[in-house]
Amino acid sequence: MLELFNFPFFQNAVIAGIFVSIACGLIGSLVVVNRSVFLAGGIAHAAYGGVGLAFFFALPAFPTIVIFSVAIALIMAGLSLEKRERTDAIIGVLWAIGMAMGIILIDLSPGYNVDLMSYLFGSILTVPDSDVKLMAILNLMIIGIVSFYYKDFIAISYDREFAKVRGVPVVRLHFIFLIMVAICVVMTIRAVGLILIMALMTIAPFLLEQVSKSLLQMMMLSCVLNILFVLSGLLISYYLDLTSGATIILVAGVFFIIFQGVLKLIHLTRR
Amino acid sequence: MKDDGDKCVLEFQGVDFSFNSAKVLVDVNLKIYKRDFVAIIGPNGGGKTTLVKLALGLLKPDRGQIYLLGKEPSKTCHLAGYMPQYATGEKGFPITVLDNVLLGTLDANSKGIFFSKEAIEKARAALSLVGMDEFRDKRIGDLSGGQVQRVLLARAIVSDPEILFLDEPMANIDISGQCKLFDLMADLNNKMTICFVTHDIGLLSQYVKSVICVNQKVHFHKAPKITKDVAKLLMGETCPMELIAHGVPHRVLGSH
Numbered sequence: 001m002l003e004l005f006n007f008p009f010f011q012n013a014v015i016a017g018i019f020v021s022i023a024c025g026l027i028g029s030l031v032v033v034n035r036s037v038f039l040a041g042g043i044a045h046a047a048y049g050g051v052g053l054a055f056f057f058a059l060p061a062f063p064t065i066v067i068f069s070v071a072i073a074l075i076m077a078g079l080s081l082e083k084r085e086r087t088d089a090i091i092g093v094l095w096a097i098g099m100a101m102g103i104i105l106i107d108l109s110p111g112y113n114v115d116l117m118s119y120l121f122g123s124i125l126t127v128p129d130s131d132v133k134l135m136a137i138l139n140l141m142i143i144g145i146v147s148f149y150y151k152d153f154i155a156i157s158y159d160r161e162f163a164k165v166r167g168v169p170v171v172r173l174h175f176i177f178l179i180m181v182a183i184c185v186v187m188t189i190r191a192v193g194l195i196l197i198m199a200l201m202t203i204a205p206f207l208l209e210q211v212s213k214s215l216l217q218m219m220m221l222s223c224v225l226n227i228l229f230v231l232s233g234l235l236i237s238y239y240l241d242l243t244s245g246a247t248i249i250l251v252a253g254v255f256f257i258i259f260q261g262v263l264k265l266i267h268l269t270r271r
Numbered sequence: 272m273k274d275d276g277d278k279c280v281l282e283f284q285g286v287d288f289s290f291n292s293a294k295v296l297v298d299v300n301l302k303i304y305k306r307d308f309v310a311i312i313g314p315n316g317g318g319k320t321t322l323v324k325l326a327l328g329l330l331k332p333d334r335g336q337i338y339l340l341g342k343e344p345s346k347t348c349h350l351a352g353y354m355p356q357y358a359t360g361e362k363g364f365p366i367t368v369l370d371n372v373l374l375g376t377l378d379a380n381s382k383g384i385f386f387s388k389e390a391i392e393k394a395r396a397a398l399s400l401v402g403m404d405e406f407r408d409k410r411i412g413d414l415s416g417g418q419v420q421r422v423l424l425a426r427a428i429v430s431d432p433e434i435l436f437l438d439e440p441m442a443n444i445d446i447s448g449q450c451k452l453f454d455l456m457a458d459l460n461n462k463m464t465i466c467f468v469t470h471d472i473g474l475l476s477q478y479v480k481s482v483i484c485v486n487q488k489v490h491f492h493k494a495p496k497i498t499k500d501v502a503k504l505l506m507g508e509t510c511p512m513e514l515i516a517h518g519v520p521h522r523v524l525g526s527h
Contacts, residue, residue, distance in 0.1 A: 151377060158366055162355060162375075162426075165349065165353045167349040167377075212365035214365055216384065
């Protein structure tokens, strides 16, 4: 098994997996406590438009998708601030348009469409060195921002009106939060793919929200759980010759069912 | 004795507010002075909570001016304490009782992950005041409704506000708890102005110094003499109700 770690592609996969796990653990926790899973899903799918743009204009993929997703996130942040009660419909609209735009642009792009699948299902085993470096930078950014605004994030997630009365910059943080979701989504596209992106952002945070005593604890443990899911999924997919992204998610899914079952049992025996 | 009781801490000048073109408050004129203990009463949907949210700058008036501690509410709201009807975060939020109260110590400049030692000491003092210090490490979701309410009160007073707004502080609290809460509020009233919302006018107490009746229009009464007419205005003539003015209970029956 150890000789596997000598292959550069596997080393890259492990490092990228750890980066993605940490970003999704942190941002996913915020997404879950803010009840913004649908919003994160919207950004993730609208990001596909960025993939289309990169293909059609032959632009460098990573920066193009980052810029496009951040733009979508800003639009969603602005619209959801103005009409909070209509946010879900607006997300649905952008979700669909972004995705359709991506597909049409790829249809119109000359040449091969093979790489397309890697954006849907992920290709953690082919992450290039340059992407790993970019991921490292984005991860540091996310960790820095989350630590700097940590207390403010608790306040706006738990009781937004009270946060406003205390003078917490609620609007600025709302935008920062959605930009971070966008960055996190773009990082995750490469590794586990668009379709499976939600799992790493929701499964561990959702499980840990029920037992954690603080957002910090929830974030840290979510990162740890995500790393376990990714690494065990990678190994299993290698030995059983399965799609890596889907295997990672299934590992997480099995853990999810066991964890919920155990919680239920504890709950029942306590009565 | 020189008291600064003549200082106006909250002023509404000709304020209108509507929600989706439905008028909630019309031409509100109001002056509340320092150290007042104000009960804001009125029927459901009469605009009590709206009045508080306007005072805190959480809502913007369609017309008119509001001054909280002499300035626009958005500039001074951090000097006020606010206890909402319920925290908007759902019950499952991963936060302890102590951390919840610590949120009340936040301001525009509190950055980083951990709270300062002083903030923690203040939060524990506030928790002791409401009798909840022993629960400080519990998750907020594990508490009863009345206990949560006491934690929210501690969160509102931890910053030593100049004016305290409480939205339905008595909901979910039993009678003996309500008496204790009134004693605590009376005690706090020595340091700060208090405005509290209640839809239950049976819950006024001898400590209350003024009453604001809110039902689209706003009437201010110095000293709680609630007459039959006021009660009629507020509640219509449909049900009998109990009033306590100056600590003496009266049963007021609507005409049948």
